[in-house]
Amino acid sequence: MNSQSLDILGIGNAIVDVLAPVPDSFLLDRNLPKGGMSLISTEQAEALYAAMPSGVESSGGSAANTCAVAAALGARVGFLGKVAKDQLGEVFAHDIRAAGVHFPTAPLEGGAPTARCLILVSPDGQRTMNTYLGACVSFGEDDVDEAEVARAGVVYLEGYLFDPPAAQAAFRKAARAARAAGRQVAITLSDPFCVGRHRDAFLDFVRHDADILFANEAEVAALYGTDDFDQAAAQAARDVSIAALTRSEKGSVILSKGGRDVVQAAPARVVDTTGAGDAYAAGFLAAHAKGLPLAEAGRWGSIAAAEVIGHFGARPQADLKEMVA
DSSP: OOOOOEEEEEEOOOEEEEEEEOOHHHHHHTTOOTTOEEEOOHHHHHHHHHHSOSOEEEEEOHHHHHHHHHHHTTOOEEEEOOOBSSHHHHHHHHHHHHTTEEOOOOOBOSSSOOEEEEEEEOTTSOEEEEEEOGGGGGOOGGGOOHHHHHTEEEEEEEGGGGSSHHHHHHHHHHHHHHHHTTOEEEEEOOOHHHHHHTHHHHHHHHHHHOSEEEEEHHHHHHHHTOSOHHHHHHHHHHHSSEEEEEOGGGOEEEEETTEEEEEOOOOOOOSOOTTHHHHHHHHHHHHHHTTOOHHHHHHHHHHHHHHHTTSSSSSOOSOHHHHHO
16 A cells, blocks of 8 residues: 555645625526526636626635645645646645645646636625636546555545546546555535536446545435435435535534434534535545544534635635634
């Protein structure tokens, strides 16, 4: 077995986030499904960006957010994701490295620009994401460094990256490399619309390649084709070793071969739900890397999620180590 020098290696979309508060009418006027994620073209991205009020710009992407939060909790973390060799790509690389995350992926030259996600935050804190994937879609098997995978205790895969066929092949390569090194594979479903587009492929990956599944109620329901949470949770428990299922203010349910743990949500003031699931996965995986019990991992996840929804942006602003202590 290769030596483990990382706790977590995330693989996902490398995106620059643009967050701005909008009234519900802004979504209605543009027929944007509240709380969802839509993939948009270059032209759509330019038009929507021009219509948005001023906001906050920062490096983002679901798995990248998880990696940054996990690093803030003291985990040793790496990230693989594709940016272009442009200004936003440099911003992304600088930001994620400044967060303490190892980022070795070579930038794309001569192709699409770095991806960006236009996040519209409504008054109730719900986020509606409009994503231009840009350079992200070029991520493929050649970008999966098997040596990087082998040195991480868990490889964490972002469901949003499942859209391009090349990325699905990359996921399977990463899973094979993790298996060969005796490591664990975790996947987050990311979004019910994404699951709906690739349900069969997701099911196959979860059943045959994943050890740990992260999903919220809507995502796990979409995966198993049922509106009954308990039924979907039971099926997840049969397919993976650990299923960490979040339920917003109801907290989370963690299912494993050892039983079922119900974890309360941490108290929070909801300002912006962007990155809540990403932060939960980060807290969970950071605690799991320390060998803590699953219920305690869920508590870390809940605290991390509560922190990031209390302000704009998906990266922590408080001392998470102190909060979980």
